Amino acid sequence: SQQGEEDPQALSIQEGENATMNCSYKTSINNLQWYRQNSGRGLVHLILIRSNEREKHSGRLRVTLDTSKKSSSLLITASRAADTASYFCATEIQGGSEKLVFGKGMKLTVNP
């Protein structure tokens, strides 16, 4: 079963706008990660946030983590057409032997 659930499941925006994706999870985690997948290809790691962190930045990406609400959000600023992809949150569950559990993903379309 899925640990994480992304919301919304699909998002369509214009180039230059910001995109926000949310992820909720069920059990205690060591870290939460976001991955991107282009058209049924392999996944690319975007950013990782540990359970004792609240916010991290990487380029145009900002991720937040609220462990009390068991939720995370990924913000992509100044989006580009090349950001069009599916985005997945993945959680490393505490006591889960470093296994990653992925959400079902969210489809982002950035229109030029």
Next chain:
Amino acid sequence: KAGVTQTPRYLIKTRGQQVTLSCSPISGHRSVSWYQQTPGQGLQFLFEYFSETQRNKGNFPGRFSGRQFSNSRSEMNVSTLELGDSALYLCASRPDRGRETQYFGPGTRLLVL
């Protein structure tokens, strides 16, 4: 460094057959994980190998098996294929240090007819 490579990239099989997929991790990575991705179930963890030993296993039937060789290359085998095994099979490797991040290959798309 070269990325994770998977062969073959595409495969068509018929029900009842068996299939072997191969994964070569990034040089120096000793951990290899396998995932199955389908539209209905999403990304599901199959198993992880480290230094030729299976460390973790997901909830898949015994028809799904794997192994890892001394050079860290890994193979995944599915016996007695079913239509529902049609999926994108992804392999990922990770380093000994900074183990949280996984590096994925392009996947093998398997179609079972």
